[in-house]
Amino acid sequence: MPNQKPEEVAEFIATRDRAFRPIIALAGPPPLRRRAAAIDVRFPSLVRSITHQLLATSAATTIHGRVVDACGGVVNVHTIIATGPEKLRGAGLNRTKAQAMVDLAHEVRDARVNLSRHGRMSDDEIVRDVASVRGIGPWTAQMYLISTMSRPDVWPIGDYGVRVGWSLLHGLDETISEKELLVAGERFEGARTSVAWYCWEAVHWSKTAK
Numbered sequence: 001m002p003n004q005k006p007e008e009v010a011e012f013i014a015t016r017d018r019a020f021r022p023i024i025a026l027a028g029p030p031p032l033r034r035r036a037a038a039i040d041v042r043f044p045s046l047v048r049s050i051t052h053q054l055l056a057t058s059a060a061t062t063i064h065g066r067v068v069d070a071c072g073g074v075v076n077v078h079t080i081i082a083t084g085p086e087k088l089r090g091a092g093l094n095r096t097k098a099q100a101m102v103d104l105a106h107e108v109r110d111a112r113v114n115l116s117r118h119g120r121m122s123d124d125e126i127v128r129d130v131a132s133v134r135g136i137g138p139w140t141a142q143m144y145l146i147s148t149m150s151r152p153d154v155w156p157i158g159d160y161g162v163r164v165g166w167s168l169l170h171g172l173d174e175t176i177s178e179k180e181l182l183v184a185g186e187r188f189e190g191a192r193t194s195v196a197w198y199c200w201e202a203v204h205w206s207k208t209a210k
Helices: 006-016 018-027 039-052 057-070 077-090 095-109 115-120 123-131 138-147 160-169 178-188 192-209
Strands: none
Touching: 006 018, 006 178, 006 192, 018 160, 018 192, 039 057, 039 095, 039 115, 039 138, 057 077, 077 095, 123 138, 160 178, 160 192, 178 192
8 A cells, every 4th residue: 555645544454453443543643654765774774673683672772782883883784894793793693693794794795685676676575685695584674674665565474563462452362373463464465564563552552551
């Protein structure tokens, strides 16, 4: 639903599933996302996503700040390569993430991962391109699709927050499985990025209410 206004997307979701109506009333329309066209924004965004993979937000934010510091305040292909995996590990990354960042920088520098083409590629093609780098999984690529490429129909079933938020909204006794969530999301095709956002908001509001 790339041409829909946020209010129209919210109404679409509420119509497809009444369980989302309370969180839509609390959180309002989903954010209006704009694609980051500049290549020098896409690479640091991917680096940030690598840092956040499998970490709590607060811890990831702290570690990413150290990564930026280790790179002299600027994260780009050249500073990541110059910093190297050992210094990146010193910033708090594990070995896999540190090496993934350096490998990604080499792949981008040598145009084996071509960030400039991502605006013309499908979601699946971008996921395959990014995840071709060892240590970078589908979740990292999906967060990049959402936060940087502003794709409207990304459905990150492997994200624990999305699974928990969905389960909260639907009053489930147990957290929904990835397989079940994949099927459940089919009714929202075209707007699943916003559905994921509402799931994250459900987790946020549940913590605020405590």
